[in-house]
Amino acid sequence: MATIRVQQADFDIGAEVAALTAGRTDIGGIGCFVGTVRASTAGRPIAAMTLEHYPGMTERAMARIADEAARRWSLLGCTLIHRVGRLEPGENIVLVVAVAAHRQAALDATAFFIDWLKTRAPFWKKEIFADGGEAWVAARESDEDAAARWGGGA
Amino acid sequence: MAASAPLRLLYFAGLRERLGTAEEAIALPEGIATVGDLMAWQRGRGPAHAAAFAEPARVRCAVNQDFAPPDAPVGAGDEVAFFPPMTGG
Numbered sequence: 313m314a315t316i317r318v319q320q321a322d323f324d325i326g327a328e329v330a331a332l333t334a335g336r337t338d339i340g341g342i343g344c345f346v347g348t349v350r351a352s353t354a355g356r357p358i359a360a361m362t363l364e365h366y367p368g369m370t371e372r373a374m375a376r377i378a379d380e381a382a383r384r385w386s387l388l389g390c391t392l393i394h395r396v397g398r399l400e401p402g403e404n405i406v407l408v409v410a411v412a413a414h415r416q417a418a419l420d421a422t423a424f425f426i427d428w429l430k431t432r433a434p435f436w437k438k439e440i441f442a443d444g445g446e447a448w449v450a451a452r453e454s455d456e457d458a459a460a461r462w463g464g465g466a
Numbered sequence: 467m468a469a470s471a472p473l474r475l476l477y478f479a480g481l482r483e484r485l486g487t488a489e490e491a492i493a494l495p496e497g498i499a500t501v502g503d504l505m506a507w508q509r510g511r512g513p514a515h516a517a518a519f520a521e522p523a524r525v526r527c528a529v530n531q532d533f534a535p536p537d538a539p540v541g542a543g544d545e546v547a548f549f550p551p552m553t554g555g
C-alpha cells in the first residue's frame with residue numbers, strides 16, 4: 313500500500329498524487345505535505361543543504377512508519393519520498409501523501425508522517441551557508457515533542 | 467564461526483566527521499554485551515572518541531538497522547551504527 317522512495321532526484325507532486333488515485337473512486341480525501349529548503353536560517357543566508365542518510369535502514373524505518381500509520385488510520389494509500397544529496401533553496405526535500413475515504417484520516421496521517429519522518433528515520437541535514445561556513449542542523453526539542461504527541465515508541 | 471565474525475561499526479553525519487571515519491570492522495571487545503557497553507568502550511579509545519561519545523543522550527544507535535536502546539544486546543557479526551539525533555523532513 314505504501315510507496316517509499318529515497319532519491320536524489322526531484323519528485324512531481326501531481327504525478328505522485330495521480331499515481332495514488334488513478335482509477336479509484338473510493339478516495340474522499342488526499343492529505344499532502346511538501347517540505348522545502350529555506351533560503352536562510354536565523355537570518356543567515358544559506359547556499360545549499362546536504363542530506364545524508366543510512367542506506368538500507370532508512371527504507372526500513374520509513375516502512376515501519378507507514379505500517380504504524382496503517383494501524384492507526386483507515387488509509388487507502390500513502391506515498392513517502394525523501395530526497396538526499398545537495399539541495400538548494402526553494403527545492404523540494406520531502407513529500408508525504410496520504411489518501412483515505414474521509415479528510416480527517418488523510419490529514420492526521422499526513423501530519424503524523426512528517427512528524428515521525430523528522431525524528432524517527434535516519435536522515436541528517438547539513439546547512440552550507442552563503443558565507444562559506446557549514447553546520448549540521450541540531451535536532452530540535454519541538455520536533456521531538458511534535459513526534460511524541462502521537463504516542464507510541466520509536 | 468559466529469564468535470569470530472567482526473563487529474561492523476558505522477558512523478553518520480556529525481559523528482562521522484568528528485571521528486574521521488564512516489565505517490570500521492573490529493573484533494568484538496572483551497566483556498561487551500550491550501550497546502551501552504560499546505558506548506563506554508568507545509569513550510576509552512582516545513580523545514576524539516571520548517569527545518564524540520561524551521554525552522550518551524546526544525548519540526543514537528541502531529543494531530542491524532533497528533533503533534537500539536543502551537540495554538540492547540550486541541554480538542559478533544552485528545552491524546552497529548552510531549549517529550546524532552535525526553533531522554530529516
